[in-house]
Structure formats: C-alpha cells, structure tokens
Ligand SMILES: *[C@@H]1O[C@H](CO)[C@@H](O)[C@H](O)[C@H]1NC(C)=O
C-alpha cells in the first residue's frame with residue numbers, strides 16, 4: 001500500500017506531457033444547465049462553522065434544491081479552485097455550481113483578436129507556452145531557468161500580445177502557477193498551490209476567444225461580465241496605430257452587439273475609470289451596467305478611495321466593485337460590520353459587487369485568509385468563517401453579487417437566504 005502511494009505521488013511530481021491540443025468546437029452544442037449541483041464543499045464549510053444561529057440556518061438548507069442565481073458571479077469561470085481558469089471546463093464547473101453571471105477577462109493578441117485571460121501577460125503561468133521552444137522564444141521575456149533548484153529565480157513573461165491568435169490556439173491552459181525553482185521549462189509548469197489541484201489540468205483545454213465565450217455563455221442562457229483588462233503594453237498598440245484604448249474598449253462591446261446579445265445581459269467591467277466614462281458616453285445601454293473595479297485604496301489609501309466615490313456617482317457610474325476587505329471591518333465587540341467605504345457607497349446610491357471569494361486557500365492557518373480577509377483577519381479562524389463574511393455582505397452591505405473562484409459556496413448561501421434572481 002505504502003509503495004503504491006509513493007509511486008502515485010511520484011507520478012504527480014513529474015509533470016506528464018500534455019495531451020495534444022483538443023480544439024473541438026464545443027460551443028455549438030452548449031445548452032442551459034438545468035440541474036445545479038453544489039458538490040460537498042459548501043456543506044463541509046457549514047459543518048466547519050462555529051455553533052450559532054447562522055450555522056443552524058445554513059444547515060437547515062442542506063436538502064434544498066439549489067437554483068442558479070446572478071448573485072453568484074463566476075470569477076474566471078467559477079471553477080478556479082480545481083479547473084484551469086477562463087476555459088470551457090471552468091465555465092461549465094461554475095455554471096454547474098449555479099453561477100448566473102459568467103466572467104471573461106478580455107485582452108488582445110498581436111493580431112488584435114480578443115481572448116479570455118486574466119492578465120495580458122500571464123501565459124507563462126496559465127498555459128504551457130514556455131515548454132514550446134518556438135513560442136517561448138517569442139515571449140516578452142522567454143523562460144530563464146533558476147540558477148539552482150533552491151534559488152527561486154526562474155523567470156518568464158509571456159503576453160497575449162506577443163502572439164497571433166493562431167499561435168495562442170495551439171497552447172494548453174493549465175492551473176495558474178509557476179515553480180520559480182525550475183531549472184527546466186517543464187518544471188516551471190508546476191507549482192499549483194496545495195489547496196488547488198492539477199486533476200483536471202492535463203487534457204489541454206484551449207484558450208477561449210471572447211467570441212467563443214459569448215457563444216458558450218449565450219448557449220447556457222446566462223449573463224456576461226467581460227472585464228476589459230488594463231493593457232500591459234503602451235497604447236496605441238503598436239505605437240502610431242489606430243488601436244487605441246477606446247478602440248479596444250469599443251471592440252469588446254462590438255463583439256456582444258455582433259452576437260446579438262442584449263445589453264441588459266452584459267456587465268462590462270474595468271479598473272480604468274476612463275473606460276467606464278467612455279462606455280457611458282459611446283455605448284450608454286452597456287455603460288448603464290458598467291462596473292468600476294476599484295482597488296485604489298491599495299495604492300492611495302482608503303481615505304482617497306472613499307473620497308472619490310461621489311465623483312463616480314456624479315459621472316453616472318452605477319456599480320462599483322472593490323475587493324472584499326474594503327467592505328467590512330470589525331467593531332469593538334469583534335463583530336464583522338460594513339466599512340465606511342460600504343456605507344458611503346450605499347448613501348450615494350452606488351450598487352456594489354465584490355471580489356473574490358474562495359481565492360484565499362485556508363482560512364484556519366496563520367494567514368487568516370490573507371489579502372481578501374485583511375480587514376477582518378482578527379475574527380477569521382475557521383474554514384467556515386467564509387459564511388460569516390458572506391452574511392454581512394448580503395444582509396448588511398447588500399451587495400448585488402459576489403465573484404467567486406468556486407461558485408458553489410456563494411450559490412449555497414444565496415439559495416438558503418432567497419437571493420435567487
Ligand atoms: C525553492 O527555493 C526557495 C528559496 O530558496 C526555498 O525556500 C524552497 O524550499 C524551494 N522550493 C522547493 C520546492 O524546492
């Protein structure tokens with residue numbers, strides 16, 4: 001028994017070659033998912049909660065039939081804890097777990113085609129690009145091995161804008177990670193955190209175009225939240241061309257129009273205020289539902305971030321989307337409560353979406369959930385505490401929806417508390 005276990009661990013440790021790219025066009029056969037299934041995780045999380053009224057209420061929903069809801073927003077597909085992000089597999093996992101709005105992070109290739117990647121320059125951590133010598137050579141920074149296996153200085157930087165769409169379509173999506181101690185390109189592909197898995201990452205899901213994403217999510221009958229990713233290359237791209245930031249912002253909307261999608265089903269997002277202002281003016285039907293992603297407090301402090309909210313509201317922004325920790329704090333009695341950011345945004349009539357749940361690994365270790373729980377770390381001790389945060393966001397902050405790397409958790413809460421729409 002022991003030796004069998006050892007052999008299987010060894011097999012996991014040595015990265016197997018990826019299967020040949022599987023470029024089947026699945027998009028034409030996608031139909032709505034009628035039977036939502038949450039899997040064991042939310043039930044386990046409830047079990048991990050401290051005894052009390054919230055645990056009791058959540059436990060009382062354990063035999064409910066679960067329904068999809070727009071309150072549960074997929075982050076990078078919604079299956080990111082286990083499936084390579086922004087792929088068909090992640091979208092289907094998030095959808096099966098009840099996500100009612102699906103996300104594609106939109107960035108562009110060298111030939112100005114739109115694809116779904118969380119960052120314009122993450123191909124070296126989200127695909128096998130560094131292991132294909134001819135493509136690795138075209139990366140902004142091709143793979144450089146670590147000096148030795150404990151120096152942690154292996155690097156690479158590969159951007160969608162380094163490649164044509166045809167080249168990107170030969171890549172295999174993988175779990176977002178890199179092994180910085182790698183002395184070979186194959187080793188660089190490892191490094192998936194222990195709270196995730198490579199179980200579904202060897203079958204070569206292709207990178208999706210925005211067009212494919214629209215077709216899949218339309219087939220599923222769900223809503224869309226495309227994020228215009230802040231370019232990592234100077235705009236216009238290339239210099240002197242007509243591919244400006246507004247051309248990029250317009251192109252994203254044009255693909256929804258070309259597909260005949262109603263703007264009511266689309267929530268375009270951007271971290272760039274100017275993108276939102278552009279949509280409000282040039283594409284008001286889409287701009288009306290645009291989501292201003294706000295991580296300003298990370299760079300300029302919370303006071304500056306809060307002081308900017310009235311400006312956004314006056315300009316016609318309807319929805320702001322700060323990260324989770326901006327919205328909550330802990331009061332003197334150790335209770336999680338809405339933050340000043342949250343109460344200010346609400347007073348201004350701004351609607352709030354927030355990100356991202358289920359991205360933090362363990363909550364019960366010394367990190368207490370890290371960045372996403374930073375403002376409430378003092379009261380985060382158990383895995384089940386995720387529901388204490390969700391409860392305040394739902395009942396006291398009144399958020400419109402929550403992005404999650406594992407949609408089941410948010411879907412469970414939403415169904416239990418009647419947030420199904
Ligand atoms: C990678 O290198 C770092 C820094 O030297 C070291 O702490 C870590 O243990 C190494 N990881 C592995 C898997 O060898």
Ligand SMILES: *[C@@H]1O[C@H](CO)[C@@H](O)[C@H](O)[C@H]1NC(C)=O
Pocket residue numbers: 147148149150151
């Ligand atoms: C590995 O690299 C690190 C940092 O580059 C260095 O400090 C260490 O001495 C090296 N170890 C060996 C065995 O060469």
Ligand SMILES: *[C@@H]1O[C@H](CO)[C@@H](O)[C@H](O)[C@H]1NC(C)=O
Pocket residue numbers: 242243247
């Ligand atoms: C940019 O120029 C190309 C030709 O070089 C043209 O096909 C395209 O329509 C132009 N785009 C815009 C937004 O003007």
